[in-house]
Each structure stands twice: as C-alpha cells, then as structure tokens.
Amino acid sequence: MRGVTVLGWISVVSLAAWVWLTFCHGLFWRTDVRLPPRAAPERWPSVAVVVPARDEAEVLPVSLPSLLAQEYPGEARVVLVDDGSTDSTGALAKELGEAGGLPLTVVSPGEPPAGWTGKLWAVRYGVEQAGDAEYLLLTDADIAHRPDSLAQLVAAAESAGLDLVSQMARLRVRTGWERLIVPAFVYFFAQLYPFRWSNRPSGRTAAAAGGCSLVRRSALERAGGVAAIRGAVIDDVSLARAVKRSGGRIWLGLADRVDSVRPYPELAQLWRMVSRSAYAQLRHSVLLLAGTVLGLALVYLVPPVATVAGLVAGAPRVAVLGGCAWVLMAVTYLPMLRYYGQPPAAALLLPYTAFLYLLMTVDSAIQHWRGRGAAWKGRTYPAPGRPS
Structure with missing residues (x-):
C-alpha cells in the first residue's frame, strides 16, 4: 500500500x-494554425526554390515535377543541389526538368568543408546560384507541393509582413508503424515548440519546418546567411531562431497543400528518423x-x-x-x-x-x-x- x-x-x-x-x-495540441489571411500582392516578387538532394532518386519523380509545375504569377525558378549523391539523383533531375515548367538548374557543390553539415553546405550553394531572387523557398527533396503552394506562401508573407513562412508538411501515414509514430511526431514537435508561441513577434520560442520554409533574402542576409547556422543538425529550428533573433517576423503552421512523399514502412526507418537528431x-x-x-x-x-x-x-x-x-x-x-x-x-x-x-x-x-x-x-x- x-x-x-x-x-x-x-x-x-x-x-x-x-x-x-x-x-x-x-x-x-490544436491543429488550426494554418496559413494566415492573405491577398494577392500588387507585384509578385521573384522567388528561387532551393532543393538540397542527396540520394533522392526514389522520391524525385514525385516531388520535383510538383515544384516545376508551380503556378506562380511572378518570376520563379528551381535550383536543385545534388549533394554528392551516389545514385542517379542529378541525372534524373535534369531529365525531369526537360518536361517543362519552371526553369531548373542542377548544380553540385562538392563535399562540405569542416564545420558545415552537408545539407546546409548544399543550401548555401543553392542560395548563391539563386541570383537576386527576393524570396527563397527552402524545401526538401521528398516534399511535394500542390500547384498553388508557392503563390500561397508568398501571398501570406507579403500580406502579413513575414520574413519566414514555414509549413509542417503532412507526412505519409499508410503503414501501421507510420500511423502509430508519425502523428505523434508532429504532436511532440508542437508540444516542444508551440506554434502560437513561435509566431508571436515578442515570444522567445522560434521554430520552423525544414521541408517547407519561405524566407526573404534580405532577412536571411540580416541573420548572417546560411553560414550563421552552418553546423546545425536541426537546421530548421536554427534558421527560425536566427531570423527571429535578428528582428525578423516568423510564422509556422500545419500544411494543407504540402506533403512528404518519403515512405517509412518499417519501425527501423522511423527510429532512425527520430534518433539521428x-x-x-x-x-x-x-x-x-x-x-x-x-x-x-x-x-x-x-x-x-x-x-x-x-x-x-x-x-x-x-x-x-x-x-x-x-x-x-x-x-x-x-x-x-x-x-x-x-x-x-x-x-x-x-x-x-x-x-x-x-x-x-x-x-x-x-x-x-x-x-x-x-x-x-x-x-x-x-x-x-x-x-x-
């Protein structure tokens, strides 16, 4: 007793x-934090979509065409950075780009120098190749976007005066393990970084979702560029902190039109996804x-x-x-x-x-x-x- x-x-x-x-x-625990009210801007700013990709030949046939098919009223282009892939990622990306859509550039930055993670070295190189684009959409190679995704993101940023607009992509839930693990993953992330707190300009909490983050180039430069977070393993949260710390306004919410296409059919794969970071x-x-x-x-x-x-x-x-x-x-x-x-x-x-x-x-x-x-x-x- x-x-x-x-x-x-x-x-x-x-x-x-x-x-x-x-x-x-x-x-x-509430799931009603979605893109803020938005209206089409008088002038659509230029955007470069930067996609770091390492051994992503399995998912590129689904994700990359969705980016190339974006219905964006302004100037937009896609830069895919082949981060030392050992499969056919680079060649496949060039082949997919021949089907039309937004202009596609495929580049390779070489191995990252000391102090850099591979992904952020690839992102930095992609940002350099993006020219003078006013916005940068940093999106992972396993993320598929609905045709109006980019326009909706830019409209939200312009309407609300946001420097970083990030959406937590809807992850795949088909297998039994995915159904058990994936919703809880997003639930725990929101518990660790409550979206409403992160979205408060005066709040100390700052978070983003690396699969889909639209950032103003000027805000990124003010935060020190990609180099400011070059060694970060959890790069999305680090980016949000850097932008917010430098005076930028950030926003994070759940996505309706952005989906992850990466499969996690077995527990071992989901285990590695969580335990690696x-x-x-x-x-x-x-x-x-x-x-x-x-x-x-x-x-x-x-x-x-x-x-x-x-x-x-x-x-x-x-x-x-x-x-x-x-x-x-x-x-x-x-x-x-x-x-x-x-x-x-x-x-x-x-x-x-x-x-x-x-x-x-x-x-x-x-x-x-x-x-x-x-x-x-x-x-x-x-x-x-x-x-x-």
Whole structure:
C-alpha cells in the first residue's frame, strides 16, 4: 500500500502537468494554425526554390515535377543541389526538368568543408546560384507541393509582413508503424515548440519546418546567411531562431497543400528518423537527457500505469487520478489524429508511442557516445566543438 500511496502522489503531479499542458502551454495540441489571411500582392516578387538532394532518386519523380509545375504569377525558378549523391539523383533531375515548367538548374557543390553539415553546405550553394531572387523557398527533396503552394506562401508573407513562412508538411501515414509514430511526431514537435508561441513577434520560442520554409533574402542576409547556422543538425529550428533573433517576423503552421512523399514502412526507418537528431535537440546534455526521460515517464507513462495499478490494488483515488490524466492526454491528441485521418481510439495508444520515443532518445545519446553522432546518408556529425 505504501507503493500505491507513492504512485498516488506521483499521479497528482502527472495530472497537474497535463492540466498545465492542456490549458497553459500555447494550446499546442490544436491543429488550426494554418496559413494566415492573405491577398494577392500588387507585384509578385521573384522567388528561387532551393532543393538540397542527396540520394533522392526514389522520391524525385514525385516531388520535383510538383515544384516545376508551380503556378506562380511572378518570376520563379528551381535550383536543385545534388549533394554528392551516389545514385542517379542529378541525372534524373535534369531529365525531369526537360518536361517543362519552371526553369531548373542542377548544380553540385562538392563535399562540405569542416564545420558545415552537408545539407546546409548544399543550401548555401543553392542560395548563391539563386541570383537576386527576393524570396527563397527552402524545401526538401521528398516534399511535394500542390500547384498553388508557392503563390500561397508568398501571398501570406507579403500580406502579413513575414520574413519566414514555414509549413509542417503532412507526412505519409499508410503503414501501421507510420500511423502509430508519425502523428505523434508532429504532436511532440508542437508540444516542444508551440506554434502560437513561435509566431508571436515578442515570444522567445522560434521554430520552423525544414521541408517547407519561405524566407526573404534580405532577412536571411540580416541573420548572417546560411553560414550563421552552418553546423546545425536541426537546421530548421536554427534558421527560425536566427531570423527571429535578428528582428525578423516568423510564422509556422500545419500544411494543407504540402506533403512528404518519403515512405517509412518499417519501425527501423522511423527510429532512425527520430534518433539521428534527438540528442542534438537536447544540446548533447546528459542533464537534459535525464530530465527528458523523467519528464516523458511522468507525463506519458504514469497515467496508464496509475490507472491499471489503482484498479488492481483497489485504490480508486489512484485510478481516478491516472485516468483523468490519461483522458486529458487522449483528448489533446485527438485533433492531430483527425488531421492525419486516424481513428479516435488510437489516442489511447499515445503512452506506448511515447515510450518508443523515450527509447529512441536514449538510443540517440548512446549512438553519440559511441562516436556515431547524428548520422544521415553516410555522413556523421559530432557535437559542436568536437573534432569530426
């Protein structure tokens, strides 16, 4: 019974945490943060779409044609940067560009110098090739855009006076593992960086989604250019911080017309997606890692454990406390499940998914301690300040 009593007090803390998260944490769980009101500008500014691509031959036939087919009223072009691919990415991109649409330039920057991540070195090179375009759309090679996506992004930036407009692309949810992991991934990201807080000009929170970020060239230059974040593994959040810190206005929301076409059919692939950068997100801090593990356990694992233990041990107060926390957890997850077209009953599985994320985060730290760091497509990046 002493153990049940201790669990009861822990359940009180867990329930209090969920009350705070639900009502006082930027309404992170709501999915109504979409592109702000917009109108067609009197003059459509010039735009260059920069696409860093490394070994992306599998997805390019879907994503690149969607960019070339953009119905943009102003001047626009696409620059695809072949980042040392070992497959047919570069040749395939040139072939796809022959079908027509926006002008396409395919370039290769060579291997990144010390201190640069491969993606950001490719982005920097692409920005240089973009000429004097007033806006830069930084988008990943696995992202497909509806025909009016670029026009909508520019109209939102011009109408609201924004320097960075970013949309969290709708990720693929077809396999069982994708349905279990992907909606929670976006939910956890929004919990870590509440969109409403990020979008406040005076707020300290700043975040973006690397798959789709439209940035004013002048704002990027004022923030120090791509070089200012050259070593960042989590480059989208770093870009948002740099732009906001330099006085720029940023906006982040969920997408309706931007989709990721990259498949993650197996758990191993989703595991790598999360674990490759989780420890970097914690700034390679053992203390932050320990706090994250304890926080995940308290917030996501205690409610179902307390509910079941309370029922088994005949401790109704413990069961009620755990049940109330679990209900709040599930209710806040429902909007994200609806956004991804998943059944409401899946909300009850969020503790299990959170446990998987806890293991992924610990694995990310273990891989870093083994010297593997943040690895992506054959490249490994050490913590800042450590030799590669």
